[in-house]
Amino acid sequence: MRYSLLSGGKRLRSILCLAACEAVGGDVAAALPFAAAIEMLHAYSLIHDDLPAMDNDAVRRGMATNHIVFGEGCAILAGDALLTEAFTLMARRTDTVSHRRVVSIIQKLGEAAGSLGMVGGQFADLQAQGAEEVSPKQLLSIHTRKTGALIRASVQIGGIVGQANPKTLVRLGVYGEKIGLAFQIADDILNIEGDAKKTGKAVGSDSTHQKATYPGIYGGVAQAKRDALRLVDDALEAVKPLGLPADRLGQIAHYMIKRQK
């Protein structure tokens, strides 16, 4: 559990949670346990995705993947325990966040992570590997669920901790949705033209796994870059009414497409 959770990474989802809380004028310290729970949930998903029965990846964040180091049985259990601990940790933090909001956050995270969200996206991804043809609609549906749902939930959870009103939560949701897709497009591009030393992952692995990618389906790398830029603009537009406190959300949106890892 420690090996994968504490192996670095961009901490994007937890940072988004904190930045969203800040953007709505909330107490950022109160959001920390929830940000940590989100990272636990993310770490579990990476451990299970890397398993031989899934994407069968040996390298992640520049390190050997969990099952390579500890064996498959232990890796499955480490993922299970991280997922469980994510929910348990959130249920423990009721000193600064009301019970009502904790329940609402658990529901939001659970729905984003479950069979209609992240796990559903991973299953569709698994089924699409090596498939004759993946339609643009299918690919978008995979991306939206597999990575988009958790990114969107991370932003909204920060908003809920910060006691955002329903209208602002919708704005944060749009922001999260747009940068979530921009993130995945950037990920697909990095897998084609990135530097393995920086990404910590094998470049070209999508092609090896015959995975459908955004540039492959939506008119090449240059077009994909234009689409990602437009998504970032849309994201910025959504949180503009929040003013200066949302400045960091704007910076993160820009980072989405500039990042090299």
Added chain:
Amino acid sequence: MRYSLLSGGKRLRSILCLAACEAVGGDVAAALPFAAAIEMLHAYSLIHDDLPAMDNDAVRRGMATNHIVFGEGCAILAGDALLTEAFTLMARRTDTVSHRRVVSIIQKLGEAAGSLGMVGGQFADLQAQGAEEVSPKQLLSIHTRKTGALIRASVQIGGIVGQANPKTLVRLGVYGEKIGLAFQIADDILNIEGDAKKTGKAVGSDSTHQKATYPGIYGGVAQAKRDALRLVDDALEAVKPLGLPADRLGQIAHYMIKRQK
């Protein structure tokens, strides 16, 4: 997810949850979603336990195990999604149970299921397989965590829904702990002298997997049966002060050691 969740089984944990709610004079209908969540969590643990990297079992409840039917990748994801849905479902049921109690239930179930509970027990079990020697203390620790923790939590969650006072929750905890161990002893005995047609599992599989069992370590089957009987007596003693409403808890305790599957 449906294949494993709806494949029958004894529904012991959910029945315990409902019976405990009844025992403290609570609204049994309000406990139903929580009982369902507990079954989801139990189903996930069976799917993952049966995987090739774990116990590598091909038959469960008289049917082919999940990974045999759907493949390993799908089985891992079905378990992940059932675990996630268990927490999500509980977080949705705040119409009849207060937010405060929902949070407390999620914490209780998470702690019983996580690295200090069920997953920790499964990991210790995995490590102990084929080990030179398993001490009585180690075996008890595996049983307590792997099956005992969830059974105990199921009883207490029914009590929390039923608004039991702290003293009664402790009594329910003792009851759950005692029948949890009695259940596991009976399981080990059934694996030795049970009827595969009734248990739906391969008889003798513990011996094949070189698994340490209670009868193997604590003086044989006859002694194990005596120990289980004493545990059932202790369990009955613990809930005796609750009177007639706890009658069904008493019946379930007796069933623990009489069951043939």
